[in-house]
Amino acid sequence: MVKRAGGALLQSITIDHASSRTIGIQLTTALRDLILGGGLAAGERLPASRILAKELGIARMTVIGSFEQLTAEGLVESRTGAGTFVSEAVQTDRPATHSLEQARPVQSAPLARLLSAASHHFVHRLPHEPRAFTTAMPAFDAFPMAQWSRIAARHWRSQRHQVLGYPEPHGHRPLRNAIAAHLRANRGITCSADEIFIVSGAQQAFDLIGSTLVDPGDRIWFENPGTIGARNSFLAHGAEIVPVPVDDDGLVVAEGLARSPDFKLAFVTPSHQQPLGSKMSLERRFALLQAATAAGGWVIEDDWDGEFFFHGRPLPTLKGVDAAGRVIYVGTFSKTLFPALRLGFILAPPALVRIFETSLEAFSPGVPTSLQDHVSDFIGEGHFAAHVRRMRKLYAERCEALLEAGARHLTPWLEIVPTNTGLHTVAWLKGGLSGTAVSAAAARRNLTVAAIERFCIEPIAREGLVLGFGGINAAKIEAGAKSLAQTFAELSSA
Template sequence: MKQAAGAVLGAIRLDRGSKKSVGVQLYMALRDLILSGSLRPGERLPATRILAREAGVSRTTVIDAMDRLMAEGMLVSRVGAGTYVSETLDHPTAQASAPPAPGPRPRLSYAINHAEKAYAKRTWLPHRAGAFVSALPAFDAFPMGHWARISARHLRGDRGHIMGYGQPKGLEALRHAIAAHLNALKGIKCHAGQIFVTSGAQHAFSLIAQLFLNPGDRVWMENPGASGARNALLSEGAELVPVPVDAQGIVVAEGLARAPHFRLAFVTPSHQQPLGHVMSLQRRLDLLKAADEAQALIIEDDYDGEFHYGSAPQPALRGIDASGRVLYVGTFSKTLFPALRLGFLLVPERMVATFDAAFESWVSGPPTATQAIVADFMDEGHFAAHIRLMRRLYKARYAALIEAARTLPDTIRLQDTTSGFHTPAFLAPGIDEREVVAQAAERGVTLAPLSRYCLEPIAQSGLVFGFGSATPEEIRAGVDLIRDLPALRQELVW
């Protein structure tokens, strides 16, 4: 493919007061850029007239410098295509130069230095779909045709609209679309003024912590629980309090026993991450009461609540919050795709002015063009249609996993779920979950151990099976590959 204009060589500086002519200086500057690797083999140089204009010299001076470099074999000229760095050049200077000696590690802030020791490592975030990746939606079923058409329309539109800084709290059209979605699907009564568009859910968690937490403030965290949120809150100096989870959700009584004067609670009530439980109505009411008595706030992370396919879902925690305690965080990473880096925050009416001030002062969100595309995708009905399709698809893929899992050994028991696109499997006592994960990885199958989600150890070992991004055929093949893992083939009893 022909390049438009070649590299931009802003690093070239010519000293008019030097004893060396500008021609020699230009030659040496280009030579240094080539030998250092700044101009890579095969990279095109600007046209002589462009380089002459940018360097402030005559075109003849540029031609002389390039001719000299071509004579030395550093540049090659292609008729009708321009001048390029030679692809056979050996770069002796670049190879001979030793890497700079590492200096002392930069001094980190107290909060980050403290948090870094407790971070859940994020190296397992998946980039490729398959069995049994737990954090990716079904890329193969995404309506790319509709998305491309809407994207093209906006990218051909008003440049000032899509290339500027945008509205501080998010594009108004998108905020209206999100509010309508929450009203219709979740029964949450809200308006666009309460919606703040963020660069993903982690951005929202960090912002909440920055606004409402002081270093050392105690935060209830589900254990096991969402590791990304854990890292975001740790980074702001929070003291995380692991609170156990049972079939009804976070055990509020245990939270009160461990930290009655908590400042914040983080929960995933619609589909507990990673155990998959749906928080009972009574547990929701207990949590709201505890937060009210402690004058605390609650982060409700509804990361995949749109995808329920069992009985009617419980109301959102935000929908039954009468005291303005719940900050509802949503994301498009699961409903659309993660690369959007697009999330939103629904705040109680009494907090709108606080968040307005933050977004107008120092918070910046995702690109306006991305927001505009998603807004139209929602307004034109494609989003709702996609949600309906994904519910049916995930239900079918879950059914394929349940059916295939019947052939697994008795040392592993897959658990039921009625929402989302992952479910846990518990292991018999004595099975090393890390060994199972390692053996599965050797066969090309991705599994996550439950311990990865834990702030403190739990009695039950297990694995997380993602089924959203894998086809039924891939799911069955994945089960076939792990059925005979040595770590699972043991004579153990429950």
């Protein structure tokens, strides 16, 4: 166990000087209750008698007397030169505590009205582990830890107020500058740092947009199938989700207009549709922008993995062709760097800049400045661009490994669709199999296989699976394909 420099903090102990019980008895009883109730763990160090006496405002000899009494009871033990510790025997002798089931009230507390109404649309979260075939999982094994560690170490040697103080609610200026420069140079987006707001990942961006712009009953065009997290956020804010079909050219704008010509927001993933993988054509992009302008609505562009195109040049972002200022662009570092950062950003159109400034100043605690510093230097020193280039090549290789493994082992059951972008692809099921049934059966083999159905608001014509390849190497892809083939064989025979 790691030794604590000053012992446990015992601020819950209070001494009543007006009580008829002596101070020594009060202290002994309080310490005994903490030990037997689990507040102090077996092996945990108590504060030195001098420190505890000072904190409680009592005599040191009183504390020493309490320690001696607890030692006699076998609850604590003194180690010469080290201090006083909770006895290891407490781990086995402590009275059993009530289980969660026993302690839980008969009736759980109700959710807020809007969240309660939305919750029946939520789906359970699949395991986010680097195994076959988890989606949205970057290549941890290829991340440049040495460069990242060097930058982090340098920043932790900065002045203390820079790394320990409260972060700016709008985001750290150096990172906002770095993101703006990157978007201008690599994504073809004309923007300034003042239009960029740093948030704790894309999910917080969606929640911020929902809380800032959505009133209960507002209609939101949403790709069907589409991104689950964003859908949950808007549902929780009381939005009416309008499912709009997706084809090979992206969101079918004509169908959206037929279902709801008046809409508040439209949510799209035009660079690499989540989950089907199509890219929105220029014609559809212009049609969507025209529809948003006519409705007085806004378009949310989620560019979640658009950096990772393998071949040729990508289409421009929707934000890059938005002359009317209707697009709210959301980016994340969860895929380009790693998800534990919990770091993303919003690029707001000029008309919404002041609105987001107000919302973040009022409600956002900000993102840790140290993390923002790390990322801004990682971008500014050229490591980010080099990493993205390496990952494009690596993901192309892993995608090819999946296609080859699928051809060897999965052809009787799956039609795997080639892709040239991102960390996953889709595979259409053959023979009338259910994607949900395959997903459940695959989970028993320690495979994470997402059914397309889980991304749908309303059913689509075909059953399929979403197969991630970004987070695992070729050998694990091969082994995963073999295991998935065995899953299919068992389902088919059943």
